[in-house]
Amino acid sequence: MGVAGGGGGGGGDDLEEGLSKTHDRENTMQACIDKIGKLLFEANIRIGYVTDNGDIPNAKLKIKEITGTFKQFNQPLLNELDGKKIEMGHHLLARFKDRIFDENSMILNVEELATLYHAPSSVVQTPNIDWVKSRKLEAP
Structure with a gap:
């Protein structure tokens, strides 16, 4: 049995690993609670x-x-x-x-759906911005 700081056997790793697994479970549980706390949609991505x-x-x-x-x-x-x-x-x-979907759908909350719909892109156009042209100079 490992106890943190207990006699030279290196048992502290077991305790840290156990705490890490518990922490992961808490994170997973919190993520589930966060997900179901929002509006949910049944979705297919094709x-x-x-x-x-x-x-x-x-x-x-x-x-x-x-x-x-x-x-x-x-x-x-x-x-x-x-x-x-x-x-x-x-x-x-x-x-x-005909909008015939697969029977294997997924559940997405409104935040996940918005993230997929507004996917980040390196070529996002911004047509209503007035760009100012300026020249580059050396720092003083």
Whole structure:
């Protein structure tokens, strides 16, 4: 049995590990409470890519690239967005058009949904800003 500071056996690591696991459980529990305390939505995220020339390997690569951009929203030990399978065929377009969803949906709260909808981007346009042109000079 490990006791912090108890006789040279290095048992303090066991206590620290136990406290760390308890702390992780508390964080997980708090995250769950925070999530269900907000308005919840049942959601599916579907990504489509249509190619004219039938380049299937490139289409699969593009889907994986787009799916990879959602990894920025993952939180270790709490939430992650996980890609399912890549499907192909004309029936997919019909399912998109008719809004037929998979039976495997996820629950997102209003904050998570807003974060996904307003995804950060390096090319965000700001059309109503008046930019001032100035020249750069050396510091005095």
